Amino acid sequence: MSVAHVIVTVLAAFWVGFSAVSLFSHAKWVVEPLTDYGVPLSWWPWLGLAKAAGALGLLVGLFVPAIGVAAAVGLVLYFIGAVITVVRARSYGHVLFPLMYLVPVVAAVVLGAAA
Incomplete structure (x- = not known):
């Protein structure tokens, strides 16, 4: 695990976490x-929860890589959606x-794979 990977992963996690809190x-x-995009209000808590879980998963992934990979995949799919x-x-x-939000998560994955 490189220093760059840790820094980018922590920044990505906090950035996505900020997005969850904002939601x-x-x-x-x-x-x-x-509202303009037509996203139903009933989805908002679930979308916020997905972001929060992904952010936490990225941080946990620094210690348990499989969880970090799962969180990153989930966040990449989320932001592509x-x-x-x-x-x-x-x-x-x-x-x-x-x-x-997508780019820092992808960068964390790439740096993690390179380490």
């Missing part, structure tokens, strides 16, 4: 786009936002 707290800058949701809603200007 749980119904931050205006999260709620408005989700978010990109698809944004594109389907034709909010092309917002595609960058889920990518901002």
